[in-house]
Amino acid sequence: MTDTDRVELVFITVAAAGHIVSTVELAKLLIDRDERLSITILPMKSAILNFSNYGTNHSNIPSSRIRFIHLPDHEPDPSLDPRKNFTSMIEDNKLHVKEIASKLSPKLAGIVLDLMCTPMIDVAIELGVPSYLYYAAGAAFLGMMFHVQDLHDEQGKEPTEFDELVVPGMANPLPVPKSLPSPLLYKEGIQTVLNMARKFRETKGIIINTFTELEPYAVNSLASEDGIPPVYPVGPLLNLKGNGHNELSSNKFKEVMQWLDDQPPSSVVFLCFGSMGSFDVEQVKEIAYALENSGHRFLWSLRRPPMEEEKHRIGSPTEYSDHQEVLPDGFLDRTADAGRVIGWAPQVEVLGHPSVGGFVSHCGWNSVLEAIWHGVPIGAWPLYAEQQFNAFELVVELGLAVEFRLGYRSSDQHHKAVIVNAGDIERGIRSLMDRSEEERMKLLDVMREYSKRALEEDGSSYNTIGCLIQDIIGTNNH
Structure with missing residues (x-):
């Protein structure tokens, strides 16, 4: 193979766990399949995000053909809404991305964009290379975004005008507002989704972290609809070796895994709500009562909600110095044999443990795919973003999950969270x-x-990856 056979891709992603982890896994998958490919990943970091250092630990990366160039840190304006700060971060980085990507020419075959980074399509156009969207959510949700855009642009309607949405690629109508993603419940959020969907259509292809057998109707609907670029379901893209968190080697987590080792198979319910998930004290107590009354063994990842001065950040739970300050009096003593309450949890490792028999989850898409991979039943308790939609898909469309509280939303500027009582949670755990x-x-x-x-x-995703690489290499040859 000569140098002229080699091509480069640039990946642009936000350095948040829900995005960068699967982005790196996609890069690893591509370079493993074709030795002609090299990939440069450009993570964007800002204090408005829960920054993940995944990928900066190069022991995770099996090849010198993947490298990282971190874009300059973005300093947010605390007086601005987090979403406006996020938009500012993207715009501020356009010039940096162009400078880095232009140095790779003429080997640059394209730019792969995280779904949050679609304004960077403008950079690809300036450089005269194709852009591909990496969509870290599911195919059905992508179809819903395109459907909302069609409703608005072709019929002049907004999703909140309907009691139910009949979404192409879904067998069941989507109830509004119970299962509509949070951004689509207010005007500014709808506009953001519309802008994103329009930009998606400008790409040469859409790479989706799903697999055809999981969402066959949604994948086929996307593939057959005019005006949507070719879709490439290449998942599940999972980091099954864990995320390299420094605390994994600590005595605290060794003790947790040892405790799991001592439990019977499929006997432990694991509660974990993602890198941005947290509850206020009143809801924490209801969960505790439910766990105690259920009689089931449990492992609970419990984290402190953002403080008022941290509200300018997009999700910033931290660790409690002592969980007893928010739990019912005596709870830890009474449940000492039955369960463990921890802070950050090594989710991949826990889900893969044979003693875990159920997973109460916020239904973030990465968490969904991890649970399916390990065959762990999901209890759906969505909090924000597209998680209400994911929960509906899992419970109603796919029959893979148990409903805890569909339609629940974490407290934010548009919604006040409703407390889910201990009785409902206990019933969900038992089911x-x-x-x-x-x-x-x-x-x-x-x-x-x-x-x-x-x-x-x-396999379906294996073959699709081959088609994607052929499209990338073919593009470069032209």
Whole structure:
């Protein structure tokens, strides 16, 4: 192979865990499949985000053909809404991206953009190279975004005007507002989604972190609709070796894993709500009462909500110095044998442990794929963003999850969170851990096998990755 055969891709992503982890996994998958490819990843970091250092630890990266160039840190304006700060961060980085990417020419074959970074399409146009969207959510949600854009641009309607939305690629109508993503419930958020969907259509292709067997109707609907670029379902893109968190090697987490080792198979319910998930004290107490009354073993990742002075950041839970300050009196003593309350949790490692039999989750897409890969039933408790939609898809469309509280939303400037009472949570836990639900368990077992086969040779995602690489290389040859 000569130097003329080699091509470069630039990946642009935000340095938040829900984005950069699977972005790096996509890069690793591509360079593993074709030795002609090299990839430069440009993470954007800002104090408005929960920054993830995933990828800066190069022991995670198996090849010198993936490198990182960190864009300058963005200093947010505390007086501005977090979303306006985010937009400012993207715009401020355009020149830096152009300078870095232009140095790779003529080997530059394209720019792969995180779904939050679509304004960077303008840079690709200036450089005369194609752009590809990396969509870290599911295919059905992508279809819903395009549908909302069609409603607005072709019929002059907004989603909140309907009681239900009939979304192409979904068998069941989506209830409004119960399962509509939070941004689509207010005018500014709708405009943001519309702008994103329009930019998505400008790309040469859309790479989706899903697999066809999980969302067949949604994938086929996207592939058959005019005006949507070719879609490439290449998932599940998972970092199954864990995220390299420094605390993984600490005694605290060794003790947690040892405790799991001592529990019977499928006996522990794991509660974890993502890198941005937290609850106020009143809701924490209701969860505690439910866990205690359920009698089930549990591992609970409990983190402190943002302080008032941290509200300019997009999600900033931190660790409690002592969980007893928010838990019911005596709870930790009474449940000492049955469970553990921790802060940050090594989610991948925990879900892969044979003692874990249920996962109460915010339904972030990465968490959904991890649970399916390990065959762990999901209890759906969405908090923000597209998680209400994901929860509806899992519970109603796919039958893979148990409803805890569909339509629940974390407290923000547009919504005040409703307290879910201990009785409802307890019922959800009992249903989640009930192994007599044969149909759901059978579906989950089947989907777990599909998720693994998709990435194997001649699997659906394996073949799609080959088509994507051919499109990239073919583009470069022209």
